[in-house]
Amino acid sequence: ASMIEMQHIEKYYGAFHALKNINLTVAKGEKIVLCGPSGSGKSTLIRCINHLETIKSGEIVVAGHRLNDSQKAVDAVRREVGMVFQQFNLFPHKTVLENCILAPMRVRKLSRSEAEATARKYLERVRIGDQAEKYPAQLSGGQQQRVAIARALCMEPKAMLFDEPTSALDPEMVKEVLDTMVSLARDGMTMICVTHEMGFARQVADRVIFMADGQIVEENDPESFFSAP
Ligand code: ADP
Numbered sequence: 001a002s003m004i005e006m007q008h009i010e011k012y013y014g015a016f017h018a019l020k021n022i023n024l025t026v027a028k029g030e031k032i033v034l035c036g037p038s039g040s041g042k043s044t045l046i047r048c049i050n051h052l053e054t055i056k057s058g059e060i061v062v063a064g065h066r067l068n069d070s071q072k073a074v075d076a077v078r079r080e081v082g083m084v085f086q087q088f089n090l091f092p093h094k095t096v097l098e099n100c101i102l103a104p105m106r107v108r109k110l111s112r113s114e115a116e117a118t119a120r121k122y123l124e125r126v127r128i129g130d131q132a133e134k135y136p137a138q139l140s141g142g143q144q145q146r147v148a149i150a151r152a153l154c155m156e157p158k159a160m161l162f163d164e165p166t167s168a169l170d171p172e173m174v175k176e177v178l179d180t181m182v183s184l185a186r187d188g189m190t191m192i193c194v195t196h197e198m199g200f201a202r203q204v205a206d207r208v209i210f211m212a213d214g215q216i217v218e219e220n221d222p223e224s225f226f227s228a229p
């Protein structure tokens, strides 16, 4: 069964043709690493999946929900797909715990105590349960990014999209975030990761997809990808 299906996607920014006939099917539990030069459309591609960008034409289906411009479809898709950004996008004036309970209460309609139990569970899951009462600025970049991952997991998504999640981190914090992602991958999460971390790709990717100039130009399993001449 496929979790994410993109067919014949065309995306423009004004006159600029950012995605050209993108066809991508991601199976349930599959891990995709998306790489390619800066400006090739990687971020645009994953942002289309949860409708942070609108497409000109083509079809996107996520966990059985066909994406269109209706708020209902957008909500249904966003409910299923968690996203983690380069910048962690945490609310600075809310504690880690508060950051994690907002969406589960608003979107999943959990009670405060249910949302809090969920948040504590996923903060433990990313090994940061002891930081729940702190504010984002009191945490390291690596810890903040793990909070962002926990926050996404609190929605109990069926898939996770990562947009260069380690690019804004100091080198010594990259590993703790990648370890968390590896751990999610081993748990069977469906993932699309835009990253330059080729060690990660080698370790977890079922497919490495290479983009250039708005197109998918190569697609392979990691071993053949890295041994290609
Ligand atoms: P990548 O993630 O591979 O670096 P992006 O998807 O961010 O690439 O960008 C693809 C192309 O689209 C780039 O040329 C970028 O300048 C352009 N682009 C991205 N976002 C916008 C925007 N909001 N408005 C106009 N052009 C954009």
Ligand code: ADP
Pocket: 124, 125, 126, 127, 176, 179, 180, 182, 183, 186
């Ligand atoms: P194993 O225990 O066989 O090494 P794991 O998937 O448990 O496999 O761990 C792989 C790596 O990820 C290890 O470095 C581990 O410390 C780290 N790790 C495991 N679970 C988490 C988690 N929830 N958050 C952060 N790092 C984790």
